Amino acid sequence: MATNNPNPIPFSEPPYLRGLPSPYHTESHRRFQKACRAFIWENLHKNALEWEREEEVPAHVYETFRKNNMLLPNLPSPLPVDWLKKLGIHDILGVKVEEWDYFHTGIYIDEMSRSGIGGPGMSMSAGFAFGIPPVIKFGSPQLQERFLPDFLTGKKRMCIAITEPEAGSDVANITTTATKTPDGKHYIVNGTKKWITNGIWSDYTTMAVRTGGPGAKGLSLLLVPLKGYPGVTMRKLKVSGQITGGTTFIELDDVKVPVENLIGREGQGMRYIMTNFNHERLTIAIGATRQARVALSSAFEYCLQREAFGKTLMDQPVVRHRLAKAGAELESLSAWIEQFLFQLKEMDRNEADIQLGGLTALAKARTGMVLNECAQVAVLLFGGNGYTRTGRGEIAEKIYREVPGTRIPGGSEDVLLDLAVRQLVKIFEVQTMMLSGKSKI
Incomplete structure (x- = not known):
């Protein structure tokens, strides 16, 4: 209650x-x-x-x-x-x-x-x-x-459509095309988008499309009509966790979109996407930290009550050891995220995008690891109940199935770990040049 x-x-x-x-x-x-x-x-x-x-x-x-x-x-x-x-x-x-x-x-x-x-x-x-x-x-x-x-006002529903069957974290490899009509009044969009959260209910989507040549410089963002629009076909995808999130496969077959629906400028899509990812990754981290709390505290309560070998699970040193290790990871992560929120509250938005982008990627990746640890500990301590989709351990079982939904979306874990360090190196190089009186070309 x-x-x-x-x-x-x-x-x-x-x-x-x-x-x-x-x-x-x-x-x-x-x-x-x-x-x-x-x-x-x-x-x-x-x-x-x-x-x-x-x-x-x-x-x-x-x-x-x-x-x-x-x-x-x-x-x-x-x-x-x-x-x-x-x-x-x-x-x-x-x-x-x-x-x-x-x-x-x-x-x-x-x-x-x-x-x-x-x-x-x-x-x-x-x-x-x-x-x-x-x-x-x-x-x-x-x-x-x-x-x-x-x-x-929520009268029209929205989603974001970046990922494709062959291009997930590798955003620069997107192949969905938006080609202008001869009269220059419309884009004709062709391609597919996959694993699009909320897509099935959305009237429109902010979509990453290729308006130019290969690589990141050829990408743009386009506001594309979806639900009931000619040339658009959508179907729900069955995923292992976050089942009610409306994960969707979208097919676009000669979809006609007014050029006025371009978001910003052509060729700037990659930059727009990257700054948008910062908010996405932080929100994923916050939500997953709460899920980790639910998993670990549920297991903690269970261990206080469940008896085995003549005493409660909490009386077993190995159980306390598991809870302690997972709890330390969780509380450290929670404090780091609060620090992010404070920095975002105090900093200029553009400066925050630059200074915190790599660290946000790192925090999101770390959150997936911590959630995995807390969920796995919960399942193991619930035992057979944690392996059952109903009953006492149902919440642990469900959270454990949702772990990949944190570790993959918004940039998969390994990609984000690499991205974080590359971003930090860039900041270091810029600051070093400024200290030496040189300008970065």
Whole structure:
């Protein structure tokens, strides 16, 4: 049942929710957390496990979140205040839109993941979080006027479509083409997109397309109509975890898109995608950290009660050792993510994209490892119950199946580890040249 009292089970909550001092969380953050938790419990989490079993979240859930402005927290902070006020949106559960910061965002994502099941929350949030920001950040005033009123109010659903059957983390290898018609008024889009979260419900997508030659310089972003649009075929994909997230395969056969739907400039798509990835990777890390808390604290509680060989599992040193190692990894990760949120709150957005991009990739990769450790520990300590899709260990079994959904999307783990170091080397080289008085060519 829903409660805002601190959960006494170790590793179940971040320190500020256990009543410990926090240098980051203000009274505004704490008020929002309470209101957010109550709203999400009532409208999502109390039925999340049932909906995940049934593999579908009812449409009325999205409508409830939309009407209460509870899709907006998926956007990067600061929010597009001028646009929201123009649309008559002045607050989110009592927090004024102009006072919103990245800690409010982090609280929302954490609470959306509190059930431990990723799919139900993802069914409403992923497209909003990753598909709309490029339109806000790079779209022309005319494009924004045409689409943001319906996107920001959730009347039209969005997703982001980058990944293809042969191009996942290797974004520069995308082959979906957008070729201009002879009169220059339209793009004709051909290709396929795969593993597109929320795609099946989306009216539009921010799509990576090839408008030029090979490699990163040939990529652009295009706002492409989807649902019911001529030439577009979509079908759901069966995946092992986040089942209700609407993972979709999209085929595009001579899809005619107005040139005015170009986001930003031709050939700049790779740059736009990379900056968009920073928000995506951070939100994945926040949600997966909460899933790790659910897995580990559930196992902790079970070990206090389950008896074997004449005593509880918690009385076994090897069990305590497993919990301690996983818990140390989890709390260290949680503190690192809070540090990211503070830095994003204080830094200029463009500077943050440069300075924190590599580290965000590293944090997202590390989160996948920590979630894997916590979920695996939970399954092992639940024993046969953790291997069963129903019953006492069901939550551990489900979270363990969702681990790849953290380690692969948003850039697979090995790719991000390499990317992080390459980005840090670039920053080092630039700073070294500045100190030596040289300019980087």
